Amino acid sequence: MSVPTVDLLALCTTIKAWGRELGFAELRITDVDLQHAESGLQAWLDAGHHGQMDYMAAHGLKRARPNELVPGTLRVISARMDYLPRDTATDWRARETARLADPAAAVISVYARGRDYHKVLRARLQQLADRIAAEIGEFGYRVFTDSAPVMEVELGNRAGLGWRGKHTLLLSREAGSMFFLGELFIDLPLPVDAPVSTHCGACTACIDICPTQAILGPYRLDARRCISYLTIELKGSIPLELRALIGNRIYGCDDCQTVCPWNKFAQRAVLPDFDARHGLGSADLVTLFGWTEAQFDQIMAGSPIRRIGHERWLRNVAVGLGNALRAAPSEALVAALQTRIDHPSALVREHVLWALAEATERS
Known part of the structure; x- marks a missing residue:
C-alpha cells in the first residue's frame, strides 16, 4: 500500500491528542526492531518458564519481529491506559497489604475488579485507527491488546512509555506500573520517540516480596x-x-x-470501566x-x-x-x-x- 502524502510529524501530534481524548494516558511510537530481545525470549521459552502458555511459543520469534507477525508494519503505536479505580484512596497500597493479612478476605488483582480491559482497550484503539483513516485515508494497521504474540513490554520500553522493571513489568516515573498496554501496528513511517533510562537502581523489593519466589x-x-x-x-x-x-x-x-516505590505515583483511571x-x-x-x-x-x-x-x-x-x-x-x-x-x-x-x-x- 502506498504511504499517504501527509505531514507525519503533525500527524504524530494529532494522534497523541486523540489518544488522550480516548482515555489513554500516553501514546508513543517506536520502530519494529526488537532483535535485541530475541535471545532472551528464546532462552525463556527453552527453559520452559512459560509453563502451559503454549501461545507464548506458538509463533516462535515472530513475537520479536512485528513486521513478520503483521507484514508491512513499519511502526508501532504503544498506548498506556491507567487502571486504578477512580475512587482509589491515597493509601491504597497499605490497604491492599492489610487485606492480604486478613485470612477471610478474597484478594483479587486490582486490574481484574472492573470491566475486561481487552474489550476496553481494543475498542479505543480501533476508534483511534478509525480517526487516523478519516484524516489520511485508508492505511494498514492491526490492533493488539494482550491478545496475540506481541512483546508489549518490550515495545513500550522501546517507545519510551517506561522501562522494564526487575519484576519484568513496565515502569513509569509518572505512573508506576498500574496500567494496561495496547498496540496499533501501522504501515506509516511516523517519527519515533526515544526510550527512557531505567530507574530501579539497587532496589530488589519486588524480588524479595514475591510469595512463591517466581522472580528468579x-x-x-x-x-x-x-x-x-x-x-x-x-x-x-x-x-x-x-x-x-x-x-x-x-x-x-x-x-x-x-x-x-514507583507505584506511589500510580494514576487513577479516567474511565469508569475499571x-x-x-x-x-x-x-x-x-x-x-x-x-x-x-x-x-x-x-x-x-x-x-x-x-x-x-x-x-x-x-x-x-x-x-x-x-x-x-x-x-x-x-x-x-x-x-x-x-x-x-x-x-x-x-x-x-x-x-x-x-x-x-x-x-x-x-
Whole structure:
C-alpha cells in the first residue's frame, strides 16, 4: 500500500491528542526492531518458564519481529491506559497489604475488579485507527491488546512509555506500573520517540516480596511459580508445594507492584470501566465460594475473570479457604468447603479435600 502524502510529524501530534481524548494516558511510537530481545525470549521459552502458555511459543520469534507477525508494519503505536479505580484512596497500597493479612478476605488483582480491559482497550484503539483513516485515508494497521504474540513490554520500553522493571513489568516515573498496554501496528513511517533510562537502581523489593519466589532474579520470571499464572493460566491442579504460598489471593497477585516505590505515583483511571464492580475489592472467601455457576457467569459477565470459568474459580477459592483455615480455624470456613465436597469436578474436589485437611491437621 502506498504511504499517504501527509505531514507525519503533525500527524504524530494529532494522534497523541486523540489518544488522550480516548482515555489513554500516553501514546508513543517506536520502530519494529526488537532483535535485541530475541535471545532472551528464546532462552525463556527453552527453559520452559512459560509453563502451559503454549501461545507464548506458538509463533516462535515472530513475537520479536512485528513486521513478520503483521507484514508491512513499519511502526508501532504503544498506548498506556491507567487502571486504578477512580475512587482509589491515597493509601491504597497499605490497604491492599492489610487485606492480604486478613485470612477471610478474597484478594483479587486490582486490574481484574472492573470491566475486561481487552474489550476496553481494543475498542479505543480501533476508534483511534478509525480517526487516523478519516484524516489520511485508508492505511494498514492491526490492533493488539494482550491478545496475540506481541512483546508489549518490550515495545513500550522501546517507545519510551517506561522501562522494564526487575519484576519484568513496565515502569513509569509518572505512573508506576498500574496500567494496561495496547498496540496499533501501522504501515506509516511516523517519527519515533526515544526510550527512557531505567530507574530501579539497587532496589530488589519486588524480588524479595514475591510469595512463591517466581522472580528468579532481576528481569527473570518463572511463570510456573507466579500466582497470576497459577490462578489464571494453569488449567489443572495447583502444585501442592505452592498452595500454602498463595494465601488468600484467588485471582492474580499484585505483591510485586504494591511494594514497588514507583507505584506511589500510580494514576487513577479516567474511565469508569475499571471501577471495582460487585464488591470485588472487599469480597470474602465464603461468599465467593457459594456462587453457583449461573451466578458466576452472570456476575462476571464483562469481566476478565470469567475466562477461567466456574471450575477454576472454585479451585482457587478452595485454596484460599484452606489457607484461611490454617491461619484462623473457623466452623464457617469448614462448612463452606463441605458444600463442595461432592462437586462433579474432580479438580474442585481435590482442592476442597486438601483445604479441609489443612483444618484437620491443625485441630
